[in-house]
Amino acid sequence: MRMPNIIKFLVLTIAVFAVFDDAGAEQLPIVTGVRVGLHPDSTRLVFEMDQDIPYKIFTLPDPFRIVIDFPEVSWRVPPSLMKASVGLVSGFRFGLFQPGNSRVVVDINTPAIVAKNFTIPRKGDKPLRFVLDLKPVGRKAFFAGSRGGESKGWAKRRKRPSSIPTPRKSPRGDKRRVIVLDPGHGGVDPGAVGVTGSYEKKITLAVANAAKRVLEQSGRYRVVLTRKRDIYVRLRDRFEIAHNNKAEMFISLHADSIGSRKIRGGSIYTLSDKASDKEAEDLAQKENKSDIIAGADLRGYASEVSRVLIDLAQSDTNRESWHLAKMLIGELRKKIKLLRTSHRYAGFAVLKSPNVPSALIELGYLSNRTDEKNLKSPKYRKAIGRAILRAADRYFARKALNNRS
Ligand SMILES: [Zn+2]
Structure with a gap:
């Protein structure tokens, strides 16, 4: 019997999920x-x-x-x-x-x-x-553009304010230092997908929330997240949130996926115009594609953000970022498995803040079963939060000491 030739419909998947995405x-x-x-x-x-x-x-x-x-x-x-x-x-x-x-x-x-x-x-x-x-x-x-254009109601639809949180002024007398945590990816950019289907965008948000709780419970830090929900945020906006909130530290959270399922372990990255090795360069290129993946219109923006030039003004920040990375490695190593070359550097667009010390943590590989399972565990995420807290304490203690001398 011949198949009707009008339609050879490849139904990939249709299913109804009984879960609601977000509030409202x-x-x-x-x-x-x-x-x-x-x-x-x-x-x-x-x-x-x-x-x-x-x-x-x-x-x-x-x-x-x-x-x-x-x-x-x-x-x-x-x-x-x-x-x-x-x-x-x-x-x-x-x-x-x-x-x-x-x-x-x-x-x-x-x-x-x-x-x-x-x-x-x-x-x-x-x-x-x-x-x-x-x-x-x-x-x-x-x-010349597609014929689809827009429907009648498009221009009249209800618009909502931008996703960039307006900086909250610290209440008077609030001595807490501001740390910005950046859950990688989000919304239309899912990031890596794990062996059992977990999304990098969800893992990074869960780790950021766990770390925020631990950091704020210490009473020493106020934590601002670059996103609180499953939404896309431009790379540039992410570090601008740090600047606008007068943050003293910016930590971007990620969890990669690679071809080999055996490789596991985290690593820490800082900004450089020259990558430390081929893998770091490839990774930076992959992470820098976020805006393209999300279908953002980058006219007049792409070349600027993808080009990483480190000028003199940034070298102080870079030195501080280097110390931050070292302290993160020292503390994270006690809690989670790290790769042998745990500190690498490359041209990550999200680390381009000229004045806020910044580091990017690759928490592990979602392509590895153990790493993925760990990152799905609230206990493990809390342990990562504790390591970030201790690294922040050490980082600011060193800074205070240097400022005194
Ligand atoms: Zn990522």
Whole structure:
């Protein structure tokens, strides 16, 4: 028997998750299914939703991407879709891009546009479907933009304030030092994915929350997080949050994933325009892609942030960052397994703060079962928090001593 040739639909996964993403998600429109399918002359994306919502479609070059923006929605679809490689589509992500704005980023392996998009209303037990047909085009047509454009309601949708927290003034007499913890990735940028499917963006947020609790319980520190929820934050905004809050320390938290499942252990990174080794350089390049992964428009911004030039003004900060890294290694080593070369350096865009000593902790490899299991354990995360606390205490004790002499 021949398959009907109109549709050879590759249903990757449709499942309904009974979990709510974030607080207040109950009122948000719900996406219950996402499919990518191969048709004879197009690649089709289908979103199943509980209601008709406004959208905006556009394309981005370098690398080729199609971006679909929605108002903030609740995603009740499995993460496995991210690995989708069907027809023109080589990758696929979704999540919160900024408050009030959920985003879908579709990686395409050749210039393509949304040639057609339409909505099929709910019928019986079939949910409403938002359908987009992707077709390859020449470079010229690609740069001219997609036909999808935006729906009528897009411009009128409710906008929400920026995700960058306004700096909170310390109450008068508050002598606590400010530490900024930066949970890596978030929202539409999931970061690495673990052997059993855990997300780097969730692990880093959980570690940041645990460390914040430990640091603040000491009474000596006030901790500001660059994000408190599952949302994307631009790399540049992350270190600007440190600057705006007059932080004396910035620690970015990550957990990588690599090809070899055997390798495990954490490492600490500081900024340098010259990488300490090939792995550090590759890692920095990977981490610096966050804005591209999230489908951010970086015109007039990308070259500046990806280029790391360390000028004289930064060398003092760099020296301090070096001490901070050493102390983090000393304390973390007592609690978690570190790689043999535990301190490395490379051009991490997120460490580019000119005046706040900064370090990046790769907490371990999510590609390794033991590291992933550990990082999922609240006890382990608390131990990391304690190590950061002790490192901060030692770092500031040294600083106070130096200032006296
Ligand atoms: Zn990362």
